[in-house]
Amino acid sequence: MIRKAVLPVAGLGTRCLPASKAIPKEMITIVDRPVIQYVVEEAVAAGIRDIVLVTHSSKSAIENHFDKHFELEATLEAKGKHDLLEAVRGIVPKDVNIISVRQPEPLGLGHAVLCARPVIGDDEPFAVLLPDVLVDDYGLAHNDLAGMIAAFDATGLSQLMVEEVPWERVHQYGIVAPEQAVPAAGESAPLAGMVEKPAREAAPSNLAVIGRYVLPGHIFPLLAETPPGAGNEIQLTDAIDTLRAADGVDAWRMRGQTFDCGNPLGYLEATLAYGSRHPEIGADFRELITRHARSE
Ligand code: G1P
Secondary structure, eight states: OOOOOEEEEOOOOOOGGGTTSSOOOGOEEEEEEHHHHHHHHHHHTOOOOOOEEEEOGGGGGHHHHOOOOOOHHHHHHTTHHHHHHHHHHHHOOOOOEEEEEOOSSSOOHHHHHHTHHHHHSSOEEEEEETTTEEEOOTOOOSOOOHHHHHHHHOOOOEEEEEEEEOGGGGGGEEEEEEEESSOTTEEEEEEEEEEEEEGGOSOOOSSSEEEEEETTTTHHHHHHHHHHOOOSOHHHHHHHHHHHHOOEEEEEOOSSSEEEESHHHHHHHHHHHHHHOOOOOOHHHHHHHHHHHHOO
16 A cells, blocks of 8 residues: 655746746646645545655745645634635645655755655655646546556556657656557556656657656665766656666556646646536636637
8 A cells, every 4th residue: 555655846947937936836726726736636536645745945835735724714614605615624635644845955856756765764665746747537437646556556566657758759758668568558567778858869769757656665775876867967767767677667558648737838738628627617618718719
């Protein structure tokens, strides 16, 4: 059973400027809640109960979002606004803990995950969710992260979520080399290697790691010894490749759809998807889109 997840949120979000100047990029709204709330909901739906935020002093709005706001709750209660009160109280289910640690220097994703070592320990497997990526599980009985956790429980092998990306974008991702066949959607297959942000000519495939990982605790000593790699940063991909050479690592081919909320077009696409099926405003939003398209 995997109960803990690490969410690295210390990055300054330069790709989202100017929106992310005074608020964390993870707090940008998709329809009625910030991006980070969708990611926490995804983790909780997959059985995670301890969420470890690896954060930065400028991003306290994220911790505040998941903390109790006593004055707000008392005001909503006094005014009889019970629906809003439930929405605010429901942001974090009662049996879920939000824990935060700091990443003191921007030394890379591998270093950010390593900052969670004192909370997770070297003996317990855990998940990593990168909040730039929203994974939409609409229509699925269990989300992809739950599938990855089940695959880890069954095999003991680390799981990296992958999907195909256009060849001209392979240099933006960790790219994997399947040992034999590319896994079918909703299945895992072993990897022969992986490389962080390769040039197109050097990429072993166009299967990219998409921000969801299930890893054993003994990745931490490997991370502690990983030298800076691509971009002169300590790369999670490099430590996982060391783990793969020793123990084997699987790629989980995702079934859902992803939105890259590290850039404005990704936010807009996510807004279209989540807004169109929102229980209260979805019908009006769809009507609005149609009306707008007609007037173009
Ligand atoms: C990170 C990882 C990379 C992964 C990507 C998308 O890169 O290092 O392996 O493919 O996220 O999830 P970043 O986008 O932070 O540069």
